[in-house]
Amino acid sequence: MATSAAERARRLPLAVRRSRRDPLARHRARTAYLFLTPALAFFAIMFFYPLGSELVTSFYTGARADQFVGFGNYVRFFTDPQGRHSFFVTLGYGAGVLIISIVLGLLLAAVLNQRLRGRVVFRGTLLVPYLTSMAIIGLLWRNILDPQVGILNRLLAALGLPEQSWLNTHPLATLIGIAAWQQVGYVTMLFLAGMQ
Secondary structure (H helix, E strand, O other): OOOOHHHHHHHOOHHHHHHHHOHHHHHHHHHHHHHHHHHHHHHHHHHHHHHHHHHHHOOEEOOOOOEEOOOHHHHHHHHOHHHHHHHHHHHHHHHHHHHHHHHHHHHHHHHHOOOOOOHHHHHHHHHHHHHOOHHHHHHHHHHHHOOOOOHHHHHHHHOOOOOOOHHHHOHHHHHHHHHHHHHHHHHHHHHHHHHO
């Protein structure tokens, strides 16, 4: 049984039918794409071009990357024990930062979604680490974690606990904590935007 064009048009969702008929909707979509084009072009130039260039370069070797070796660089990297170790350390770092940021961000977003006094100030305060440059964050945490005069070790000494050399005894955990601290405000705002 053949269906007519009118029947097929009636079966389409309302939004699709409107967009097909409504020239204003098509004009708005074109305008939106027009405004997005410079940002997408900038992103393509600043992100995708270097990424593609480095991907192509990774298949070559030599001083000027002129000798094609295929997957030889990757095979050499993953058969080298130091290469495998650095890969798994990087994987652990990324997974740790991601998990901690998402869990803490979701918990903080759930708290900030309630009607609490001062929540606007707290939201702004949460974004400060994310908006601060890495150089400033490095100086801040160097002063906090310094083994001799760091604020954290002074607090431990005041509580009668042994002092720690944080970046020597627990370097990966410390770096994961610092990176998660910096990212959690942004993740919280993303979750909060989704909740509201």
